[in-house]
Amino acid sequence: MKRIIYMIALLGAIFSTTACSDWLDVSPETEKKKEEMFSKETGYRSALIGAYIRLKSTSLYGGEMTHGTVEMLAQHWNNTSKGSKEYLLSLFDYRNSTVESSFSAIYNNLYKVIADVNAVLEDIDANKDIFKENNYELIKAEALALRAYCHFDILRLFGPMPSNVPADAILPYVKVVSTAPNSKITYREFTDNLLADLTMAESLMEERDPICSRSISDLNSISSAEDNFWGYRQMRMNYYAVCATLARVQLWMGNKAEALKYARKVIDAKDNTGAKMYRLGNSDDCARLDYTLSCEHILNINVQDLATTSLGTARGYEKTKSLLTSKLYGSGSTDIRLTYMWDYVYDSYNWTYNNYFKKYLQSDNMPAMAKGSIPLVRLYEMYLIAMECGTLAEANALYAQMCAARDIPETAIDDMNALKNLLVLEYNKEFYGEGQMFYAYKRMGIEDIFYALEKGSVGAYVIPLPKGETI
DSSP: OHHHHHHHHHHHHHHTSOOTTGGGSOSHHHHHHHHHHTTSHHHHHHHHHHHHHHHTSTTTTTTTTTTSHHHHHTTOSOOOSTTSHHHHHHTTOOOSHHHHHHHHHHHHHHHHHHHHHHHHHHSTTTTGGGOOTTHHHHHHHHHHHHHHHHHHHHHHHHSOOTTSOOSSEEEOOOOSOOSSOOOOEEHHHHHHHHHHHHHHHHHHHTTTSGGGTSOHHHHTTOOTTSOGGGOOGGGSOOHHHHHHHHHHHHHHHTOHHHHHHHHHHHHTOBOTTSSBSSOOOOHHHHHTTOTTOGGGEEEEEEOTTGGGSTTTTTOSOBOOHHHHIIIIIOTTOOOHHHHTTEEEEEETTTTEEEEEEOTTOOOTTSOGGGTTEEEEEEHHHHHHHHHHHSOHHHHHHHHHHHHHHHTOOOOOOOSHHHHHHHHHHHHHHHTTTTTOHHHHHHHHTOSSOTTOSSOOOHHHHSOOOOTTOOO
């Protein structure tokens, strides 16, 4: 209940002040509103929370970027209706107007979140004196990290394959609030900006973020005498979310030593009691109906109406069981990602069986932290990054822990080719409905995509920029 009240309070803070994108309209009145809004710390807080709220829209991580368009590219859902958007996406056909519209909405809304945080960053250094305690550093760091997070997903979708980087300019990295078009920059310049934003956020947050000195459960039950703005750090770009994003970015760039360093920071993180900050979820968590394994969430969003959607009722997203098991599990599998997260039921009306995805199934009996939660970064990904970037001995040691958590037999990884095949399998099994598999395929340059009728290629992996793009 406290969590719900907290979110309602944040929403109220937004809608009781100037809309987050009002300052993009150039007028004296708008400038006045902006000046008034950012004359107090509460204005910066409201603008920052507005960016998080936008992240939850259905065109972004509340839909298309997790279980929607991006997941269809990974071939994770049935696509039987020829001519539908889902079918065209499964063929990597980006010419259809409906498909183009979906990607245009993703592109434009990611840049809108970037505009929101750029407004926060524009004058924050000049107004440093209005902030209490460490709030200047933390608000600035979250804004920088969100800017990088959104730019990185723009790069992962619309940018080149890491193995096929052109010398030409590719995308704009937007750091100012302006109505003028932003110039595209090269891949190297773009990734330099990503790392600059994230490393500055890391530096600002280190030892200042409450998550560095307190447990997650403690932060989720902040007393009324404390500042509730810093509770529920899993729902914000916290210090470990920054480290995890750095691990992702460094891996994408091929900097394996750096990726391993940041993945290890998250894996080895401990709270103020000496306990692990994050732990791998297991069958006990699933038995409590926590199918997204909230103990692994480094960063998530909370979609309050998830229970009313087909995703939350586990009746709208499916994959034929024979296809799922033949590629990923095999018969008789005890893997919790099969036994707990899919529901094979008989449809008496159509005289057939359907295999429904229930990772996001909502129930009144599930843990509070799991309700409405869609993970954006999880601990298991850090294990996979560490496996890929370390030695084979380290990969085997990590995989043993992962097998125990997922209730699967432990097998030895004998060489790098076996490791690559295992990683493709694990990304597929683990991140169903989370929108990460397509990026893994693209990064590794995989041609044989599970279930796909078309080969993975530059044409499949590089999404065309929206027509008339003027960001």
